Amino acid sequence: MVLPRLSALLITGAVAMQAVVAPASAATLPLAPPQQLQELQEQYAPSSLPATTYPAESGAPQPQPFGPDAYFGYISDISSYPGGTYYSVVDGFADLRANHPDTLAENLNITLSINNSASPERITRAQADARADSGGLLGTLSDAFGPTLGEQLRAAIAENRLPKTRAFLDSGYVSRAQGIAASTLVEKEIFNYPRPFEVAPELINKHNDGREDYYALNGSASFPSGHTNQAVLITTLLAAALPELGPQLLARGSEAGESWVVMGVHYPLDVIGGRMTGTAAAADHFNDPKMRDALNQVGQEIRTELTWRTGKPLTETIAAEQAAGRAYASNAQAATIYANQATYGLAPVYATDRPMNIPQGAPVLLHNRFPELSWEQRARVIAATALPSGSPLDKQDNGAAGSWQRVNLAAAFAAEVTVAPNGELSVNGSPV
Template identity: 30%
Template sequence: MHHARFLLHALPFYSLRVTTLAVVLALSACGGDDDGDDDSNAGNGGEAAYVIPAPPAGLGKVDTAPLPDAPAFVDFAATNQRGDPRYATLDSNAGVRVLGGFLDIWEPRTRLVDAGVTAAGADGFPGIIASDWTGIPGDATDGRVKNQAVHEENIDFVVRTTASRTAEQAKAAYLDDRRGKNYSVTDGLGPLTAAWRTAAQQTTSINDVAPDAATVKYDDTGNNTGVSGAANPAFGDAIAFVQSMGDNASTEPSKRFYKYARPWRWSASVQVVPELEPAKSSSPATDGGYPSGHTAESVRNAIAMAYLVPERFQELVARGVELGESRIIAGMHSPLDVMSGRILGQASATGNIFAASEGTRAVAYAQARQTLMAAVGASTPEAFLAFAHSKDLSEDRFADHDANKAEYRRRLTFSFTQIGDTGKPAVVPKGAEVILETRLPYLNNDQRRVVLKTTALPSGYPILDDAEGFGRMNLFAAADGYGAFNGDVDVTMNASLGGFNALDVWRNDISGAGKLTKSGTGTLAMAGANTYSGGTVIASGSLRADSDKALGTGAVYISAGVLVLNAKEAVQVQGSYTQTSAGTLEAHVGDDEAGQMAVSSDAALAGQLNIAFRPGYTATAGSTITVLRATKVHGKFDGITVKGFKATPIYNADSVQVRLDAAG
């Protein structure tokens, strides 16, 4: 049987279906190589039998993110209290404990929640006597700087920032200081902001800088988050969900434990925004700077809103940490204050979302989605996603994904020098996976935990190496999918569920030795410069290569489903390429090798080839398109379609081309 040029490699059991497809490929896909048609078979005559590779084996295991060996904030969030002697220490107060990395930098006057706090003993715990800390750096009651370099870097950062701020930055910092934090965070919704504020019945009385210096802090007469509960039947459950983020979330216990002064008390060179001078507290003993309360609130509210509107997940969490930096620009807080506020904000959001029942979460999410889709006239999840990103930078200052990513990453560490072990493995807090529940709905909880682990910050930064892992979480990166395949990853997407179940884009540069298997009916797009080496298997649905290095450095095997070449340049396959008779290659052809595939090894072909054209590219009858280059091409596609043209394949020894002729 001269057509049987492919020999099936002795396969380990993969699945009956894949094995059957491989046999079909082996026995029928390459037929006709000796039929004498030079246009379709040049260079293939007389080739030796080719052994079809088995599907990539990968690592044969999955990655995990075990629970940290530490008391979980989600289990002890209710201990984050002041004025209760049971929860006055580092060990007994979850909010204080999660920020404990600061004790490497600064030793407070006492290790108790006792700044301005007096409480009687209870349940065998001794009473609290108010600390004699005055809040004035350098006096006899002050604490002790333990890492002078970090402390100086912390205060100097504020000095430099306030000295160089622009008038526009000063105005934004003023607004973020005085008006409701949640109202400010809704900026991150971009084109959805007006719809959210209307549905929430959300108001503010502060829209500009006050004309004189007689202003006071917290005089916003608006309602911050809006109207919740039965008084707002169309959106009240969504607002109640956001408001619940404030449960057990106070920054006061930590402020009164760490007793670290605000930057303008440390240095007279810190320039507070002039209009905020009246907001400076005259009670330094109860006005600790660590952590920033504004930051904690903005971060936890941003996470709650990102859960409800995952179409703007990254923009919302970016707005949350931006508000944190505005506290530095205002001169009111230091970077370490803001970084600790982010940690506590993330912990509080995790604790409160985790504590809510699945039903409560589902109702809030469904209500937000239904109301906002109706408000903007989006009849499908796809239309809603498109509307959420429909404005350019002139109308949506968070429209640039790459700029948001860079700024978010910078604000996580403020470029502090790493002072600790830079090679510590990342850990993931208990319950943190729930934050990604609506953003990555097609993954299971274990997979979401691994996403958080593989996108975490490096270790060693001041205060960020808490035992639970909150300090190193990078939620912006996590919304872009895995950071590494340190085990094999199977992604199953159900397009009928819509939204991200139907189509999602992973933009991270994915490393690791694991394998990716795409299953289900949805489409997963890969847009990073990926180096994972375990190979790629398309079992069903579609995998879209949006970058030239989308497919990593391993073999690519289409047992069924579709591989879409959607990059602006040739997609690289740095191993063998195998397409069975149940597989489809869809090439989006354009200029500069767009829609092409470059295979560094052999390519075994069967199944379907479909060619489409990128916007702006005009194909002409009589032209020839190169679709694939390889070390050696084996077999043929079973069928080729090009809309508007008659397609004639040209099979060369090391490439496949398609000649376009006029249809009909």
């Protein structure tokens, strides 16, 4: 049986971290030139050298790493879901395999379409993103910050001036805000679904670049995507801690999976499932008071450093970039991208008229975005911005796992929310 082996993996802590990528769709976003990504990764990889210091009169922040106690004692290292994994978040995949062959055929056809039609620029981005799996992810993701802040963020990384950020989010497999909960190895072993380049080797274009064999994964399971899980976990935690750029970070993280579809290594359902488990893991982390405090310190470290480097509050720089049309994506664009990549156009499978089944921990992700709202009010924001029901991985029962596929977190972050004197809550001008 599989389960005893899985229990042993959990007990021994042998569930390894999955690799991280952070791609984006050239068809939908104004992106940084893909040819720059290789250079950025090499130039701005986190250094083991001491942090660059500046004279006191410069007003520069004095970055301080976390103390030893910050690396222990997190309840969120284990999933809050049954069995300590995120299997129940994506267990609907078992029904698809057993009862919906048309959906799985459509899943492969979409993979082939994306893989076969990718432009040279998109392939270059996918390759560069695929290399950001063992550290230096934040440099690759930095275009989500926009050109001005992205450049300053990369400079701060190069100077090793973000020690808390690096330790918790940007040191690859050993990033502290990960743990067993961040892995998808258990779920992969349960489903044991073959990868597209193995199922249809004659139809998949392999996009190796001479640096690394991205197809040295023969025999490893495809669903859910661990690369997507990892990138979404990191960007969702960043969005929760740095809500000024929440929609953009969420869109960038969601697009992480698309590069692996471009490469023919994953299917759309793999990256949808990886996004679901990654977001659920982020909610567990932010519901852990000790982890939330550490992540808020990470957000403040980035905010303080970028404010010093630009000489103005983060919100002012972001507003100026968006007004000039230079941002990675507007809030509306980010919400649309995030929504599109929740389904990849896969046809509905289940009832299309169900109310939103809000996952147990989801409202906490809006804690910093809407600090004045109650938990119940944040839940209503998530429900008001949710995607339609019926998609292939939509969980329609009333269990705690909820329907992570329907959560459009980017739209929730971008929402205009008001509370009337009588307590009536409105989202984007509509009472909810």
